[in-house]
Amino acid sequence: MSRPPHARESVLDAFAQILMDDGERAATMDATARAAGVSKGGLLYHFATKDALEAALIERLRVLVDQDVEEISNAPEGVVAAYVRTSMMEGTALDRALLGVSRLAQGGSPAAGTALHEIRERWADAVRPHVRDETALRLVLLVSDGLYFNNLLDATASGPLADSSELDALAALVRDVTAPGD
Amino acid sequence: MSRPPHARESVLDAFAQILMDDGERAATMDATARAAGVSKGGLLYHFATKDALEAALIERLRVLVDQDVEEISNAPEGVVAAYVRTSMMEGTALDRALLGVSRLAQGGSPAAGTALHEIRERWADAVRPHVRDETALRLVLLVSDGLYFNNLLDATASGPLADSSELDALAALVRDVTAPGD
DNA sequence: GTCTATAAAAAGATAGAC
DNA sequence: GTCTATCTTTTTATAGAC
Numbered sequence: 372m373s374r375p376p377h378a379r380e381s382v383l384d385a386f387a388q389i390l391m392d393d394g395e396r397a398a399t400m401d402a403t404a405r406a407a408g409v410s411k412g413g414l415l416y417h418f419a420t421k422d423a424l425e426a427a428l429i430e431r432l433r434v435l436v437d438q439d440v441e442e443i444s445n446a447p448e449g450v451v452a453a454y455v456r457t458s459m460m461e462g463t464a465l466d467r468a469l470l471g472v473s474r475l476a477q478g479g480s481p482a483a484g485t486a487l488h489e490i491r492e493r494w495a496d497a498v499r500p501h502v503r504d505e506t507a508l509r510l511v512l513l514v515s516d517g518l519y520f521n522n523l524l525d526a527t528a529s530g531p532l533a534d535s536s537e538l539d540a541l542a543a544l545v546r547d548v549t550a551p552g553d
Numbered sequence: 554m555s556r557p558p559h560a561r562e563s564v565l566d567a568f569a570q571i572l573m574d575d576g577e578r579a580a581t582m583d584a585t586a587r588a589a590g591v592s593k594g595g596l597l598y599h600f601a602t603k604d605a606l607e608a609a610l611i612e613r614l615r616v617l618v619d620q621d622v623e624e625i626s627n628a629p630e631g632v633v634a635a636y637v638r639t640s641m642m643e644g645t646a647l648d649r650a651l652l653g654v655s656r657l658a659q660g661g662s663p664a665a666g667t668a669l670h671e672i673r674e675r676w677a678d679a680v681r682p683h684v685r686d687e688t689a690l691r692l693v694l695l696v697s698d699g700l701y702f703n704n705l706l707d708a709t710a711s712g713p714l715a716d717s718s719e720l721d722a723l724a725a726l727v728r729d730v731t732a733p734g735d
Numbered sequence: 736g737t738c739t740a741t742a743a744a745a746a747g748a749t750a751g752a753c
Numbered sequence: 754g755t756c757t758a759t760c761t762t763t764t765t766a767t768a769g770a771c
Contacts, residue, residue: 479576
């Protein structure tokens with residue numbers, strides 16, 4: 372229970388971090404092993420191939436998304452506002468995993484691309500009951516995607532583009548213009 | 554004037570196409586030369602290094618963005634709706650260049666990342682006079698980014714996620730909720 | 736301007752010692 | 754479970770013929 376993170380977890384952490392900081396090309400097995408403080412042989416004991424390493428990060432992402440869906444479903448501010456607002460919190464394990472897998476997908480990994488589609492559907496299902504129609508749902512999802520896409524670019528190029536109060540205002544706007552009922 | 558596309562342009566076309574279809578990893582100089590129907594030596598006459606090839610695609614993107622800013626500024630449906638709607642037209646030269654450069658950025662190219670930031674600012678400047686405030690501007694830009702991000706994923710993973718009428722509805726919604734005046 | 740051939744470096748993967 | 758050493762393949766880049 373209080374077991375410290377195994378080497379396996381350190382490797383996965385390092386892989387996600389390099390993907391986020393330096394892009395897909397930099398995330399080689401060699402660089403990952405070095406960043407994790409293990410040898411290439413050590414890494415290869417846990418992940419026999421690059422595909423296995425990528426699959427493990429995808430699996431980690433799935434678990435974290437399950438947790439996130441659970442959390443935003445119970446958020447007091449409402450599902451829509453919570454979903455939009457938490458699209459921007461750089462620094463959570465979920466963000467690192469999601470940015471990392473997105474980079475893998477855009478590098479050309481079919482498994483990563485498929486996983487991202489399934490994940491998007493999970494979020495869509497959680498949000499759908501809380502918006503007025505499919506166009507409103509599309510708006511919510513796209514704003515969130517846009518926030519992630521910006522993070523995806525900013526992670527390597529420049530600073531963050533929105534502070535917390537800007538994000539609150541945006542989340543409130545999106546909630547208001549998509550709310551059902553009225 | 555009626556000069557057919559030079560080998561240089563064919564190479565650039567092929568490079569953008571592979572980036573879009575198969576991801577950054579697949580877009581090697583070798584694969585690009587093959588797809589363009591030239592030898593590696595032929596490619597290297599025009600682009601001595603991979604960096605030079607990437608820089609040329611970035612430069613092409615800048616030119617196409619200049620044209621796009623010009624066009625949406627004169628669109629009868631209004632700048633906001635035109636901007637959102639044209640974020641989704643897979644198949645234009647602008648889209649191929651933008652998707653390609655986005656993939657380069659996420660592969661780790663700093664030049665591509667910087668260029669995308671400058672381009673985003675150009676679009677923001679074009680849209681700003683037509684929305685009520687900075688939060689509304691952010692909404693417009695993020696929806697557009699979200700559409701591109703979805704294309705970025707869908708290009709390798711699955712089919713398109715919005716048909717034309719859905720997109721029209723979305724563009725109208727975004728325009729209405731961000732319009733100045735009222 | 737375009738080609739072939741080849742060098743040089745980097746990436747993924749294997750073998751086997753400890 | 755982690756290491757070093759090595760092999761293979763891929764990718765970038767060079768040299769020089771045509």
